[in-house]
Amino acid sequence: MAKPLVHITAEPIIPQEVIDLVRADAAGALNVFIGTVRNSTQNKAVVKLVFEAYERMAIKEMQKIIDRARERWPVTAMAIHHRVGELGIGDLPVVIAVSTPHRQQGFAACQYAIDTLKETVPIWKKEIFADGEQWVSAHP
Amino acid sequence: MAKPLVHITAEPIIPQEVIDLVRADAAGALNVFIGTVRNSTQNKAVVKLVFEAYERMAIKEMQKIIDRARERWPVTAMAIHHRVGELGIGDLPVVIAVSTPHRQQGFAACQYAIDTLKETVPIWKKEIFADGEQWVSAHP
Amino acid sequence: MVTVKLFGIAKEIVGGSTLTLDSPVANVEELLHYLRERYPEFAKLTSLLIAVNDEYARPATVIHDTDEIAVIPPVSGG
Amino acid sequence: MVTVKLFGIAKEIVGGSTLTLDSPVANVEELLHYLRERYPEFAKLTSLLIAVNDEYARPATVIHDTDEIAVIPPVSGG
Numbered sequence: 001m002a003k004p005l006v007h008i009t010a011e012p013i014i015p016q017e018v019i020d021l022v023r024a025d026a027a028g029a030l031n032v033f034i035g036t037v038r039n040s041t042q043n044k045a046v047v048k049l050v051f052e053a054y055e056r057m058a059i060k061e062m063q064k065i066i067d068r069a070r071e072r073w074p075v076t077a078m079a080i081h082h083r084v085g086e087l088g089i090g091d092l093p094v095v096i097a098v099s100t101p102h103r104q105q106g107f108a109a110c111q112y113a114i115d116t117l118k119e120t121v122p123i124w125k126k127e128i129f130a131d132g133e134q135w136v137s138a139h140p
Numbered sequence: 141m142a143k144p145l146v147h148i149t150a151e152p153i154i155p156q157e158v159i160d161l162v163r164a165d166a167a168g169a170l171n172v173f174i175g176t177v178r179n180s181t182q183n184k185a186v187v188k189l190v191f192e193a194y195e196r197m198a199i200k201e202m203q204k205i206i207d208r209a210r211e212r213w214p215v216t217a218m219a220i221h222h223r224v225g226e227l228g229i230g231d232l233p234v235v236i237a238v239s240t241p242h243r244q245q246g247f248a249a250c251q252y253a254i255d256t257l258k259e260t261v262p263i264w265k266k267e268i269f270a271d272g273e274q275w276v277s278a279h280p
Numbered sequence: 281m282v283t284v285k286l287f288g289i290a291k292e293i294v295g296g297s298t299l300t301l302d303s304p305v306a307n308v309e310e311l312l313h314y315l316r317e318r319y320p321e322f323a324k325l326t327s328l329l330i331a332v333n334d335e336y337a338r339p340a341t342v343i344h345d346t347d348e349i350a351v352i353p354p355v356s357g358g
Numbered sequence: 359m360v361t362v363k364l365f366g367i368a369k370e371i372v373g374g375s376t377l378t379l380d381s382p383v384a385n386v387e388e389l390l391h392y393l394r395e396r397y398p399e400f401a402k403l404t405s406l407l408i409a410v411n412d413e414y415a416r417p418a419t420v421i422h423d424t425d426e427i428a429v430i431p432p433v434s435g436g
Contacts, residue, residue: 014156015155015156015159015172016154016155016156016159019155019156019172019174023176023230024176024230025178025179025229025230026178026179026180027176027178028175028176028177028178029173029174029175029176030172030173030174030175030176031171031172031173031174032155032159032170032171032172032173032174033169033170033171033172033243033246033247034159034169034170034171034172035168035169035170035243035358036163036164036167036168036169036170036239037168038165038166038167038168038241039165039166040166051357052287052288053287053357054285054287054331054350054352056334057331057334057335057350058357060334060335082357082358089165090163090164090165093357093358094357094358099176101178103173103175103251103254106173107173107247107250107251110247111243111247114243114358117357117358118355118356118357118358119355120336120355121355121357122287122331122350122352122355122357123355123356123357123358124287124288124289124353124355124356124357125356125357126288135288135289135292135353135354135356136356137326137354137355137356138288138289138325138326138353138354138356139324139325139326140326175436191435192365192366193365193435194363194365194409194428194430196412197409197412197413197428198435200412200413222435222436233435233436234435234436254436257435257436258433258434258435258436259433260414260433261433261435262365262409262428262430262433262435263433263434263435263436264365264366264367264431264433264434264435265434265435265436266366275366275367275370275431275432275434276434277404277432277433277434278366278367278403278404278431278432278434279402279403279404280404
């Protein structure tokens with residue numbers, strides 16, 4: 001069964017599945033942003049990340065991103081999937097896919113979606129290092 | 141066996157395969173552009189597209205795009221796959237995937253790659269309509 | 281009494297995933313004041329927002345016992 | 359004699375995928391002149407470029423019999 005367009009999951013996200021959710025005959029372009037867990041941050045080796053979500057509100061805020069993108073660009077379809085729980089290096093915290101008639105619209109809508117997600121969606125990331133841990137962006 | 145980073149093929153391109161070619165532990169972002177065959181162009185229904193490539197030169201020009209993107213952005217890896225032959229509505233003529241440490245670089249490098257591909261890579265597209273056909277961009 | 285949900289660093293600052301207030305708060309501003317007074321670590325965060333019924337709320341938003349209230353420390357998804 | 363590869367609309371204008379010239383051309387400029395004179399349809403295209411050994415060539419680029427020459431009508435990949 002196809003997954004919903006807006007989805008928070010503890011299971012690995014498969015980009016191809018998210019892409020397939022937005023494929024459409026009326027679209028000429030399909031833009032995808034995939035967040036990946038880097039092996040380092042600010043020159044410090046990362047062991048793993050832990051993501052936590054206020055799920056019901058996060059779903060609403062993700063849906064708002066799609067609604068607002070639609071107001072600004074002729075979006076054919078957009079999907080936003082975010083993972084929660086423990087993620088290792090190379091795992092995928094987020095996959096955003098958007099189909100549009102033309103590519104410039106797709107780049108703009110995709111960038112808007114990930115930029116806004118990082119500002120408004122109630123999801124929190126903790127970086128685990130060999131010698132400590134921190135909630136990202138919590139402190140100035 | 142993994143496909144090459146720069147590839148021209150008569151077989152369907154599977155986005156997940158192209159994505160997997162550029163995944164890297166040092167990357168925090170992965171941007172993908174997928175061209176899709178639209179069911180219409182300038183309000184005219186499209187039956188199918190035919191792509192033709194000067195393959196040896198196209199491969200060289202696609203490699204130049206990757207080389208130049210690397211000079212401008214800290215690209216971890218970039219793959220460009222282009223399909224040739226007959227494509228139906230919804231088929232994927234091109235898939236570009238790029239991994240970078242941060243997402244802004246990835247959006248810029250990905251957009252540069254598709255914009256430049258459409259200007260420099262010797263590949264030609266013919267649109268087939270119910271009542272005729274035309275080589276795209278051939279005439280002013 | 282109002283119970284608030286806690287996430288991320290807010291959960292660690294308070295030491296639990298929910299907190300039931302021991303005195304009433306009329307609105308979001310009073311709730312933020314309550315939290316910063318009892319748990320000074322909240323004052324050190326980059327930002328601190330309150331959601332009422334799954335929506336970001338303004339300082340003047342009134343809080344009812346039946347509302348779902350959540351403490352939103354700086355988000356960092358993606 | 360030089361043989362040129364033809365692609366896309368150039369193939370249809372000439373009516374074949376290669377063309378062997380029936381008179382010598384010294385450089386790219388002369389080749390373009392040759393093509394536009396024999397096949398006036400080339401003059402109607404948005405652009406017309408020549409590749410010599412898989413690289414875009416300038417008008418002054420010299421053409422040798424051993425070079426691989428290709429006619430590049432307006433590209434439209436992607």
